[in-house]
Amino acid sequence: MPYLELKSVSKGYGSDGARTEVLRDVNLAIEQGEFVAIVGYSGAGKTTLMSILAGLIRPDTGSVTLEGREMSGPGPDRGLVFQNYSLLPWLTVAENIRLAVDQVFPKKSEAERAAHATEFIEMVNLTPARDKLPRELSGGMRQRVSVARTMSMNPKVLLCDEPLSALDALTRANLQDEITRIRTLHRQTVVLVTNDPDEAILLADRVIPLTAGPNATLGRSFIVDLPHPRDRKALNHNLRFRELRREISEFLLQSRQDRHATLTRKLTLPDIEPEDLAIPRSRLGRTRPLRAHELKEATVEVTS
Amino acid sequence: MKPFKLDWLILPLLGIAVVLLAWQLSSKTWAKELPSPSKTWDASKDYVLKPFEKRGEMDQGILRFTWYSLVLVAKGYAIALIVGTPIGFFLGLSKAFTKTFDPIIQVLRPVSPLAWLPLGLVLFLGAGKQASELGALFTIAICAMWPTVLNTAVGVRAVPQDYLNVAKVLQLSRWKTLTKVLIPATLPYMFTGFRLSLGIAWLVIVAAEMLTGRPGVGGFLWQEYNALLYEHIILCIITIGVVGFVLDRLMSLVESRFKTA
Ligand SMILES: Nc1ncnc2c1ncn2[C@@H]1O[C@H](COP(=O)(O)OP(=O)(O)O)[C@@H](O)[C@H]1O
Numbered sequence: 001m002p003y004l005e006l007k008s009v010s011k012g013y014g015s016d017g018a019r020t021e022v023l024r025d026v027n028l029a030i031e032q033g034e035f036v037a038i039v040g041y042s043g044a045g046k047t048t049l050m051s052i053l054a055g056l057i058r059p060d061t062g063s064v065t066l067e068g069r070e071m072s073g074p075g076p077d078r079g080l081v082f083q084n085y086s087l088l089p090w091l092t093v094a095e096n097i098r099l100a101v102d103q104v105f106p107k108k109s110e111a112e113r114a115a116h117a118t119e120f121i122e123m124v125n126l127t128p129a130r131d132k133l134p135r136e137l138s139g140g141m142r143q144r145v146s147v148a149r150t151m152s153m154n155p156k157v158l159l160c161d162e163p164l165s166a167l168d169a170l171t172r173a174n175l176q177d178e179i180t181r182i183r184t185l186h187r188q189t190v191v192l193v194t195n196d197p198d199e200a201i202l203l204a205d206r207v208i209p210l211t212a213g214p215n216a217t218l219g220r221s222f223i224v225d226l227p228h229p230r231d232r233k234a235l236n237h238n239l240r241f242r243e244l245r246r247e248i249s250e251f252l253l254q255s256r257q258d259r260h261a262t263l264t265r266k267l268t269l270p271d272i273e274p275e276d277l278a279i280p281r282s283r284l285g286r287t288r289p290l291r292a293h294e295l296k297e298a299t300v301e302v303t304s
Numbered sequence: 305m306k307p308f309k310l311d312w313l314i315l316p317l318l319g320i321a322v323v324l325l326a327w328q329l330s331s332k333t334w335a336k337e338l339p340s341p342s343k344t345w346d347a348s349k350d351y352v353l354k355p356f357e358k359r360g361e362m363d364q365g366i367l368r369f370t371w372y373s374l375v376l377v378a379k380g381y382a383i384a385l386i387v388g389t390p391i392g393f394f395l396g397l398s399k400a401f402t403k404t405f406d407p408i409i410q411v412l413r414p415v416s417p418l419a420w421l422p423l424g425l426v427l428f429l430g431a432g433k434q435a436s437e438l439g440a441l442f443t444i445a446i447c448a449m450w451p452t453v454l455n456t457a458v459g460v461r462a463v464p465q466d467y468l469n470v471a472k473v474l475q476l477s478r479w480k481t482l483t484k485v486l487i488p489a490t491l492p493y494m495f496t497g498f499r500l501s502l503g504i505a506w507l508v509i510v511a512a513e514m515l516t517g518r519p520g521v522g523g524f525l526w527q528e529y530n531a532l533l534y535e536h537i538i539l540c541i542i543t544i545g546v547v548g549f550v551l552d553r554l555m556s557l558v559e560s561r562f563k564t565a
């Protein structure tokens with residue numbers, strides 16, 4: 001029996017007329033200790049999928065089971081690292097983590113909880129910043145706090161929703177290494193969502209593409225049979241890595257081409273026209289707008 | 305005009321000079337009953353230079369009157385916040401509550417203090433000597449409450465879904481979600497409401513004192529009008545304005561502390 005399982009899950013938003021089906025018939029089975037990466041275009045429904053796994057939203061059909069038990073709501077056993085960090089801005093690094101620790105381990109003593117929080121602040125190398133507020137930290141540091149907060153809950157599964165997408169390339173590489181390290185340390189079951197096939201292959205044991213939406217569904221699994229530790233530079237020349245990357249990218253491209261369509265919509269262009277100096281001005285101030293919005297009918301090719 | 309050295313001081317002084325000049329001209333031309341600035345000063349000197357003196361019930365230093373008014377405002381304002389903030393939270397949290405009470409709130413909100421005060425006096429008729437104070441407090445509270453109610457409601461609705469998701473993942477109890485997430489996230493909006501409410505409370509006090517004849521800046525103003533001592537009306541107006549301005553500045557300071565959160 002798989003550790004974490006999604007069975008024929010589907011989810012749409014809106015009602016009747018304006019309804020979009022985001023996910024259709026998603027099946028996923030993850031073993032304990034496995035690191036699975038899900039790759040998909042933005043807007044495909046990755047956050048929706050993660051929210052379903054975390055229990056934040058309920059699927060329209062299908063079921064989510066962890067260790068054979070059906071999950072109906074959120075809980076600290078499935079730790080979610082949010083796409084936009086979601087730290088509480090009025091709490092310091094330590095306080096953000098303590099909020100989680102205090103909540104998840106109410107039976108431990110005050111000293112034990114403090115030590116537990118400290119351990120995870122150290123794990124992400126943020127000890128010097130422990131009393132800083134989130135707005136005083138860089139994006140990479142914030143995401144590390146977010147990872148520490150989630151890991152401090154000792155979740156059975158770590159769910160990461162594009163944790164690195166908003167970061168610059170260098171910080172991103174650093175944090176990729178950090179995720180690998182933490183994962184090895186705790187033998188953690190991880191589901192990572194990303195829009196970058198390279199990142200998926202670098203980190204995961206198994207990569208599953210999510211087809212382009214609407215009605216997105218998971219494609220076949222690509223087993224990443226590259227040995228650990230994986231060196232980012234060396235991988236670029238690794239034939240197996242390049243083959244995997246090509247296959248996954250082709251799968252994604254193909255899923256996108258299947259859904260080509262055109263769509264006509266009214267676009268409201270922003271007010272960026274230059275001022276018309278020929279329009280006479282009154283000395284007392286503007287008597288009428290010197291710029292005008294322009295409404296334009298445009299046909300755009302869309303991929304969803 | 306280009307900014308120049310000391311413009312922050314010179315320009316406001318210039319503004320005051322212009323108004324004083326207009327005042328002086330008016331009192332000499334079309335408004336003969338209006339005391340001139342110098343006459344106003346002469347008549348007000350005693351009240352300003354000995355601001356805490358008490359010569360009689362309705363003849364006290366201006367800061368002493370101000371103090372009475374501030375105490376009354378503080379009480380009414382406290383009631384407004386204690387009642388208004390929870391109502392704001394309920395409005396922000398519950399659509400059903402909003403649908404039920406929003407129409408009433410929108411209707412009661414524009415009612416003037418002058419209209420509430422008689423009702424307040426009637427409500428507390430049984431309280432005997434306390435009636436005028438309780439009526440005044442009722443009026444201040446009910447008029448000053450609305451900005452707090454509405455801003456809190458807006459603030460609660462504006463709490464980012466992300467923060468609520470954090471609360472959900474951590475399975476925070478309702479109480480903890482309120483104290484650890486909702487209230488801190490709403491504080492900046494609440495304080496904007498508190499500041500606006502304080503401004504209104506101060507506006508209302510004057511009307512309340514005028515109608516009830518309580519000692520205070522407003523009561524003094526009304527008494528001196530009846531006694532034909534027009535200089536003191538101007539003294540009171542200036543005092544009310546300055547105090548209102550100072551209160552607003554102080555609340556802005558508090559508010560900006562929470563803005564950064
Ligand atoms: N709460 C919502 N209500 C309506 N539509 C939504 C909602 N959340 C997401 N969507 C839509 O569902 C689709 C998938 O969104 P999302 O799961 O956030 O994609 P991704 O994370 O892959 O970028 C998008 O088209 C988005 O507009």
Ligand SMILES: [Mg+2]
Nearest residue numbers: 046047083162
């Ligand atoms: Mg997303």
